[in-house]
Amino acid sequence: MKITITGDLGSGKSTIAKILSEELNLKYLSTGAIQRDMARRYGMTTLELNNLADTNKDIDKEIDDNLRALNTLDKNFVVDSRLGWFFIPSSIKLYFLIDIEVAAKRIMNDSTRINETTYTTLQETMDSIILRKSSENNRFLKEYKADCSDYKNFDLTLNTTELKTITIARFIIKIINQKDFQKGVIWCNPKILFPTQNINETFNDDFIDLKDQINLTSPSSDYPISVFERRGKWAILDGHKRASIAIQNGVSLVPVRLIAKNEELLPNNISANKYFDDSIKASWLHDWEQANKFKFYSYPEVL
Structure with missing residues (x-):
């Protein structure tokens, strides 16, 4: 080897x-x-x-x-x-x-x-x-x-x-x-991912059903969370429910796909930097911590 x-x-x-x-x-x-x-x-x-x-x-x-x-x-x-x-x-x-x-x-x-x-x-x-x-x-x-x-x-x-x-x-x-390699997928701690939506949008009516259906104690690389980066900090583009369930289940590593970073453009033609600045809100981070019972390791400099 x-x-x-x-x-x-x-x-x-x-x-x-x-x-x-x-x-x-x-x-x-x-x-x-x-x-x-x-x-x-x-x-x-x-x-x-x-x-x-x-x-x-x-x-x-x-x-x-x-x-x-x-x-x-x-x-x-x-x-x-x-x-x-x-x-x-x-x-x-x-x-x-x-x-x-x-x-x-x-x-x-x-x-x-x-x-x-x-x-x-x-x-x-x-x-x-x-x-x-x-x-x-x-x-x-x-x-x-x-x-x-x-x-x-x-x-x-x-x-x-x-x-x-x-x-x-x-x-x-x-x-x-x-031998479970999948190139292009990155593994990370779900607790480092910052939400870009209000927790109420995550904890909606189908959240409990989804939590029962998805076993994320051993996440599969087939369903990565979409993220984007601003100077080392990662935010969720798609996959808030999966990230939240993983945190609540005590999962240490989840698969993600890095869509864009810094000045690279996201699918909505907005740079990762700008979308990060526009989408990260202090109250949303606080509510995310409260709902998932943890504290972020650091906070984005835009706050």
């Missing part, structure tokens, strides 16, 4: 990769480990190696060749690497997303990131994450024709916001064992 993990900064890639390594008895590998081994051979620190890679393309090529070699290696492993999915096409490819605000807080509080820039404000960290992700995606697309922004390239995509790493790891193992 070969598993490759990539995704957003601060999304828990390394932690979950190590859990999968232990649970599935797989060797844990990472780009960082490859770089540390190379640095020792070059007689320098990893930071010095990274600086050298800016002018010496042979460094990146050697890292890429190490990853390519893993594709034909007859061993079981899990790889934490931004381009592992591309260089090891025979692997089960996982992608992790996370709310930018949550990722920024994690990064600012993570003292182990000794070779990364130190940020003074949350906004500065968030802006840096956005720029770095865009820059890397563009570079990978230009140099390798590897599109990290297209989630259909991955066998399983998860939004790790408000989820415990062990919950994520066990869900991944379950999906792998069942």
